[in-house]
Amino acid sequence: MKLFDRAVVATLPLVPRAIVRKIADRYIAGETIEDAMRVVRALNGAGCEATIDVLGEFITDFKQAEATATAYRQVLERITTEKLRANVSIKLTAFGLGLNDDGCLALARGLVARAKELNNFVRIDMENSPYTTKTLGVYRRLKNEGFINCGVVIQAYMRRSPADVADLLKLGTGFRLCKGIYVETPEIAYKDREEVRNQYKSLLQQMFEGGATKVGIATHDPPLIEHARQLLIDHKIPKERYEFQMLLGVAEEWRKRLVAEGHTVRVYVPFGREWYGYSIRRIKENPSIAGYVAKGMFGLG
Numbered sequence: 547m548k549l550f551d552r553a554v555v556a557t558l559p560l561v562p563r564a565i566v567r568k569i570a571d572r573y574i575a576g577e578t579i580e581d582a583m584r585v586v587r588a589l590n591g592a593g594c595e596a597t598i599d600v601l602g603e604f605i606t607d608f609k610q611a612e613a614t615a616t617a618y619r620q621v622l623e624r625i626t627t628e629k630l631r632a633n634v635s636i637k638l639t640a641f642g643l644g645l646n647d648d649g650c651l652a653l654a655r656g657l658v659a660r661a662k663e664l665n666n667f668v669r670i671d672m673e674n675s676p677y678t679t680k681t682l683g684v685y686r687r688l689k690n691e692g693f694i695n696c697g698v699v700i701q702a703y704m705r706r707s708p709a710d711v712a713d714l715l716k717l718g719t720g721f722r723l724c725k726g727i728y729v730e731t732p733e734i735a736y737k738d739r740e741e742v743r744n745q746y747k748s749l750l751q752q753m754f755e756g757g758a759t760k761v762g763i764a765t766h767d768p769p770l771i772e773h774a775r776q777l778l779i780d781h782k783i784p785k786e787r788y789e790f791q792m793l794l795g796v797a798e799e800w801r802k803r804l805v806a807e808g809h810t811v812r813v814y815v816p817f818g819r820e821w822y823g824y825s826i827r828r829i830k831e832n833p834s835i836a837g838y839v840a841k842g843m844f845g846l847g
């Protein structure tokens with residue numbers, strides 16, 4: 547990231563929320579379930595699948611977790627009634643992980659059970675390292691209870707990921723593979739861009755060779771997309787064993803290209819009133835951040 551962009555990142559907390567909202571408009575569907583349905587309908591029309599994220603992190607009261615679980619149930623019902631091609635992605639801290647672990651498991655189980663009845667699927671996002679073991683624990687527990695309609699995420703920057711993948715493959719599982727977004731120490735996570743890329747490539751290979759049921763290849767990084775496309779050819783991976791996954795508002799040209807080539811592409815569609823934290827994470831990852839902030843604040847850029 548350029549020096550000026552880094553300076554802009556440092557001042558992001560000072561940028562007024564209204565401006566952040568404007569800049570982040572491309573990354574979130576909106577604040578309401580109607581916004582999410584409209585965006586998913588359009589994505590389905592453009593040949594993409596979707597996964598819906600109800601934004602709601604950093605809870606302090608388990609009642610907020612219950613409200614989030616209820617909101618997700620409504621999303622699942624609406625996906626069914628509107629016959630949309632979409633599933634849901636959840637964050638366990640928003641379901642009470644770290645606050646009330648048993649309550650979190652119960653809420654997650656309830657949602658996965660309802661999804662099963664509706665023939666749908668729940669992806670458990672991976673959060674920062676204090677929650678990695680616990681998140682995998684909830685996933686394992688649900689899997690052992692017979693819920694095959696849920697999946698987990700592996701972060702390529704985590705040093706522990708090859709061991710986690712080896713362990714999870716014994717369960718007969720699928721994955722989403724992403725680079726990882728949270729700030730971690732060098733003892734826990736690779737920091738170097740090339741090291742993260744290399745581990746991404748080797749994890750993808752480990753997953754396919756180890757018999758992963760399905761892999762969500764979640765990246766917008768062109769060298770990784772190109773590597774994955776070649777791996778799919780070399781290993782003769784059938785369509786039902788993989789999909790590409792991208793975030794709403796990112797790398798749209800790649801998304802269209804992959805759809806045109808006949809790959810399944812699933813777009814991550816976040817919505818909700820708690821849009822601020824997610825938006826800041828996305829803005830920080832944008833390589834043209836300074837331009838976006840300038841444009842948002844002054845109509846320039």
Ligand SMILES: Cc1cc2nc3c(=O)[nH]c(=O)nc-3n(C[C@H](O)[C@H](O)[C@H](O)COP(=O)(O)OP(=O)(O)OC[C@H]3O[C@@H](n4cnc5c(N)ncnc54)[C@H](O)[C@@H]3O)c2cc1C
Pocket residue numbers: 670671672673699701724725726727728764765766767768791792793795796797813814827828829830831832833
């Ligand atoms: C479907 C999906 C689900 C995810 N789930 C998780 C999760 O559960 N846990 C987790 O830790 N992380 C998750 N992530 C985020 C992920 O870890 C990365 O932070 C993010 O995808 C950026 O990594 P990248 O592979 O695209 O590579 P990068 O090197 O960050 O980006 C590659 C290129 O993509 C473009 N790009 C990337 N981000 C932006 C942006 N915000 N705005 C504009 N252009 C951009 C740029 O051209 C950039 O050069 C998920 C990502 C996806 C796509």
